[in-house]
Amino acid sequence: MKPSASLLFYCLIFTVLVSACGGDAAEMERLQKENAALKAQVQELTATQSEKKLKYILKIRLKQANFSLSIKKHIKNAINAVDFELPVDKDFYDSVSEGTEIVDKFRFGSFVLYGSFGDWEMTVKDKQIRGI
Structure with missing residues (x-):
């Protein structure tokens, strides 16, 4: 019996496919490293995305302070x-801590018009991180 051309063709195709699917170890190792690197990138992007969903809140206290011996003025303030x-x-959230004074500004207009020595004090009272 003589092998037919189509049988030879199918054998040739089968041989090519089997040899191509075997792959070599270096290629397999390269693909595993690439896969690990891609997984690391996905984890990093997931962490970054969850960080962007956070809201950084400062609780601020704003008050007036007077240079006076009057207890009434201090209580009023x-x-x-x-x-x-x-x-x-x-x-900015990371750069301040509780008690940090953000603004301490002399009230020049009150000094000129009323002779009052005072200033505005803005301090950080509390810090919070909230999820959206």
Whole structure:
């Protein structure tokens, strides 16, 4: 019996496919390293994405301070102090701590018009991180 041309063709195709599927060890190792690197990138991007969903909040206290011996003025300033929350970016959030004085500005207009020595004090009262 003589082998037919189609049988020879199919044998040739089968041989090529089997040899191609075997692959070599170096190629397999390269693909495994590439796969590990891609998994690391996915984890890093996931961490970055979850970090972007965080909201950095500073609780700020704003009050007026007077250079005076009047206890009444000091009590009035303490009662009139205002606390509010302010969303900030991560860099600014990391750069301040509780008790940090953000603004300490002399009230020049009050000095000129009323002879009052005083200033505005803005301090960080609390820090919070919230998820969105």
